[in-house]
Amino acid sequence: MRTFKNAHLLLVSLSFLMVWSVAYGQRIRLSGPTGSEIPTEYLVEKGDTLWDICDHYFSEPQRWPTIWALNPHVTNPHWIYPGDILRLRHPGQMGADGVANKPFSYTVGSEGTRQVTINEGFIVDAPLESAGQLSYSPHTQQYLALDDLVYLELTDLPAARSGQRFSVYVVEHDVVHPETQDVLGQKIRIKGIVEIETVDRHMARAKIIASYGEIERGMSLMEEQKHHRVVNPRQNLLDLQGMVVDALSPSKELAQFDTIFIDRGTKQGVQVGNRFFVMRRGDGKFEYKLKINKTMPWEQIGEALVVVTRDNTATALITRSAVEVRRGDRVIMQRHY
CATH class of the missing domain: 2.40.10 (Thrombin, subunit H)
Structure with missing residues (x-):
């Protein structure tokens, strides 16, 4: 009888440990694309939370209140159920037919094209x-x-x-x-x-x-x-060099439509609507290991549009990028561009 009780207690203990390990030892894996391939809607699966969904698609789990606000049918953000459909994009990013559009309008090298930016x-x-x-x-x-x-x-x-x-x-x-x-x-x-x-x-x-x-x-x-601003690209009036010193996102790897901060502002002649080229040099795989990197030519990896200026800094939106932009990347503004 004692042996049976001991075996029963052992089975209960093992069951508890298994449940605990599933709940706390495993990271929830969500299906679907990440990064720039954010879908318009997401079908909730078993085990999903708003926190994990935002972490998966935006790399910013603290964005969950925004997603909750886009889904008024979710009355309690801590309770979402398999089969629920969540909208992941702001209504302002939807076309008239309900199809998600890129939230920005931009043509490289042309003036007069209106650029809608998000100010956060x-x-x-x-x-x-x-x-x-x-x-x-x-x-x-x-x-x-x-x-x-x-x-x-x-x-x-x-x-x-x-x-x-x-x-x-x-x-x-x-x-x-x-x-x-x-x-x-x-x-x-x-x-x-x-x-x-x-x-x-x-x-x-x-x-x-x-x-x-x-x-x-x-x-x-x-x-x-104002959360949304309309910025018209303007011709650069001078040549200027600077650096990406920080970004709105905590992510180390930044891409198109991310917001960056530049160490040049109105005192250095920067104006809203100016455009900077983002530059980098070195071997892409061994960027931090090769001494010869400093002798390699600078390559253009992206472009950014200035949307806010301060005395010695500027806020800019990455309008295009060939590779990920990082803090410490150089930026240059070319006169007449």
Whole structure:
């Protein structure tokens, strides 16, 4: 009898360990393409979560609130079920027939072509003066999303009014130049937009009307930054060299439509609409190992369009790339291009 009980306990223990190892020891594998081959819709499979889906397709799991906001039929982001269909692209990226289009319009070398860009971050040379913070919410969850109610504590509450909008942001880190190690400023990441509904003597009641990432209590507010901008390419007025010092995405490998930051700004003559060639030299396979790399010719690997300028930095959108762009790559602006 004791032997049977011991065997039974051993079987239960082994079953628990097997369940634990499946739940925590295995990485969920999602079917379908990755990177630039992001589908319009995704069919949920057993074991999927919004976090893992965003990690798989965007390499940014914290993007899950944006995907949740695109799928109003998902009432609880922590519960999605096999057979559910999730939209992975913003409605603004859909054509009239519902087919996903590239979100940008661009023709290399031509002026007057309108470029629609997404503004979710930039570098500031000096610390921002916050307009207040998103302090509270009646909701119980840690991460807030589209249409959630929030309460704002504003630095100038008497001037607040119904309909006024603020961008919610975080300071991610200091941006250090890859070559000189100088601190160029702080990287600002915009998480969403809130709109005031009512104001009382103590705070403003608002609603989240746009979500681009995880929004939490305690995040700072600034004057609304337009999420979509229309930029017309313009002719470069001077020759200039610079470097890719950081990017909006934490990924080391950057590609077309990623946002990068360049160590040249208005004080160096950079204007919105200017175009930089992205350059690199060396052997692609042994890039960091061969001393002879420094004697090889520079090759053009991509192009970027300037969409925001600051005193000593610029935000640019990679409009085309032959290979992955990286922090530390050179950029050049050619006069009359």
